[in-house]
Amino acid sequence: MIAATLSVGFLPLVDAAPLIVAHEMGFAAEESIAIELRRAPSWSSVRDMLSFGRVEAAHMLSPVPVAAALGLGGTGTPLSAVSVLSANGDVIGVSNELAARMREGGHDFAFNDARAAGAALITHAARPLRLGVPFPFSMHAELLYYWLSALGLPAPQSVDIRTVPPSLMADALEAGEIDAFCVGEPWGSMAVENGVGTLLLPGNAIWRFSPEKVLAVRSDWADAEPELMGRLIRAVWRAGRWLAEPGSPMLAAELLSRSQYLDLPPEILDRALTGRLVISPQGEERTVPGFVEFHHNAATFPWRSQAEWIGLQLAARTGLDRATAARSAASVFRSDIYRAALAPTRAELPGASAKREGALDAPTAVPGASGHLTLGPDSFFDGRIFEPSQS
Amino acid sequence: MTGHGFTSHRKLAVAGRMSAALSIIVVEPDRDRAMLIVDSLREAGEYEIHVISEPTGLARRIQALMPDVVLIDIESPSRDMLEELALASGPLERPVAMFVDRDDAGLTDAAIEAGVSAYVVDGMQPQRVKPIMDAAIARFRMFQRMRTELAETKRALEERKMIDRAKGMLMKARGVDEDEAYALLRKTAMDQGRRVAEVAAALVTAAGLLG
Structure with missing residues (x-):
């Protein structure tokens, strides 16, 4: 018995996987709902689809x-993030020309050292x-600003930031409109595949556990339809949880590759899902543990401290009052x-709803609501720790 | 964000032409479509209209033209480039926002349904924007109809071709004439509760597999 059909907007990206899998693998049906997935051409359009009630929920930055x-951007409709969909999963890439100069300067493209990669890029x-x-309000932008500013290149003030839709990123690099990018997969791998770019760093080399996409709904809908x-x-x-099983990436890549979803070859999508990335047109490979995380380490828990970190970064740039x-x-x-929704499952939930962001260097057991759970490393590359004021 | 938003220079320009024609930018890569949109807007009133057809540096070029209204196809991924304009970085800058008329939410809704999004400079009177929206909505609805018609025509032609090929195969394999071949297809379709085109496609596919 299907209780309701919910339409859900998404952008063609690897991290739309939890929504696509929920529909295709029957997890939605298990909950007696049907998910009708609606692919959107842009982030502003998926946000407006949600704001104007054309979809009930959305894959959102x-x-x-x-x-x-x-009060920045949008239509004024209050939106809520009721779950994180994925942590990490972005890549930073540079044009082949810039990559060649960096190599001549001695950079090794080890793909794991944000300080060395950033210094080489700035030089x-x-x-x-x-x-x-891809969007002014995105983890991509936040990671770049945090990284470059910490290395002495104040961003966004001293850089030229341009909004380029994910699917056009490789074209912009090839046309020489940009020197580097930060984008969600598979669009970094597509730049490599098309021979126009070299990947420099995964997003988690800057912040080891950043909330990347969320499941967003209208706040009034969340309250009306608990x-x-x-x-x-x-x-x-x-x-x-299924996506995090060792055998899942291959099948997930096949599902995502279908024409109504990403419409791209599964072998390209597989790279992000397995964390084995091809970083250059010469075929160099790098393995990135936790490249994109859909489940482990309480990946989908919407920490209030994560939202506060984002809010304070935005406030600092736009001159808004910090406390507000x-x-x-x-x-x-x-x-x-999120807690109320998962109470009937065996999910172990954290005892607190805010944490010191960046405080963990290694997997750590923390008190859960009923037992213990493990949180993964969440450190920033420069070792700073963010103390939330709200809890 | 560099070179952002509208400058104080723009503020003066607006003050100086309070009653002058609103300026509109139409972002549309297809030349014919762009012309049709421009024609509709000209019928709706006196406007200063610019067309931008290349997504390269879209936000920068829009800033340089200092428009009151920007119209763009909802299906265009380049739309996200306009979001940069929503962030004004100085007190004298006027951010643009997705058009939402608080008194008449139906207008924005109708625009989304028709497939057009409008970005409007902060502080613009909704009634000044309405005729522009009405004209754009009507035009985009027509585009949608044309797109549907085109898709339907294409489908019908493909089905016709498929049926012709299936008829040809039957005529050859069973030694019947064209009318009899078609009657056979139609009867099979009726017996199986399928469309003639589907039966024809199945036959052509099967024949292809069997070589």
Whole structure:
């Protein structure tokens, strides 16, 4: 018995996997709901589809609902993040020409050292460094700003940031409009595949556990439909758990490659799902543990401290009051709704809803709501720790 | 964000032409479509209209033209480039936002349904934007109809071709004439509760497999 059909907007990216898998592998049906997936051409369009009620839920960049709560962009409709969909999963890439200069300068493209990669980039890039990101409110932009500013190149002030849709990133690099980019997979791998770019760094080399995409809904809908909301959150949580099983990436890549989803060859999608990336047109490979995480280490828990970190980064750039921004931002990540939804499952939930972001260098057991759970490393590359003010 | 938003220079320009024609930018790569949109807008009123057909540096070029309204196809991935304009980085800059009329939410909704999004400079009176929206919505609805018609025509032609090939095969294999071949296809379709085109496609595919 299907209780309801929920339409869900998504962008063709590897990290839409939990939604696609929830539908294709029957996790939605297990919760007596049907998911009707609606592919959107742009982030602004998926946000508007959600705001105007054309879809009930959406695959969304984690900073978008936070920005909306701060009155930045959007239509004024309050949005809530009721679950994180994935942690990490972005890549930073550079043009082949810039890569060649960096290699001549001695950079090894080890793909794991944010400090060395950033220093090489800053040394060898022309001024101003032109960077492509998919959206002004995105973890891609936040990671770049954090990384470059910490290394002495104040961003965004001293760089030229350009919004380029993910699917056009490789073209922009080839046309010489940008020198480097930060984008979600498979679009970094596509730049390599098309021979126009070399990957420099995975996003998790900058912040080892960043909330990348969230499951977003209209706040009034979340409050009006707690039961349906719960079903959707559980279906997506089970899809994430399935994705984290060792045997799943191959099948997931096949599902995602279908024409109605990403419409790209499965062997390209497989790279992000297994963390084995081809970084250059010469075929060099790098393995990245935790490249994109759908389940382990409480990956889908919407920590209020994550939202607050995003909110304060946005506030600093736009001159908004910090205390107000922190409060508004933290209220967007609905750990309360997430907890209520997962209560009937065997999911072990954290005891707290906020944490010191960046404090963990290694997997650590922490008190759970009923037992213990393990959180993974979440450190920033420069060792800074963010203390949340809200909890 | 560099070179961002509208400058104080723009503020003066707006003050100086409060009653002058609104300026509109149409972002549309297809030349014919762009012309049709421009024609519709000209019928709706006196506007200063620019067309941008290349997505390269879209945000920068829009800033340089200092428009009051920007119209763009919802299906265009380049739309995300306009989001940069939503962030004004100085107190004298006027951010643009997705058009939402608080008094008439139906207008934005109708626009989304028709497949057009409008970005409007902060502070613009909704009634000044309405005729532009109405004209754009009507035009984009027509585009949608044309697209549907084109897809339907293409499908019908493909089905016709498939049926012709299946008829040819039957005529050859069973030594019947064209009418009899078609009658056979139609009867099979009726017996199986399928469409003639589907039966024809199945026959052509099977024949292809058997070589």
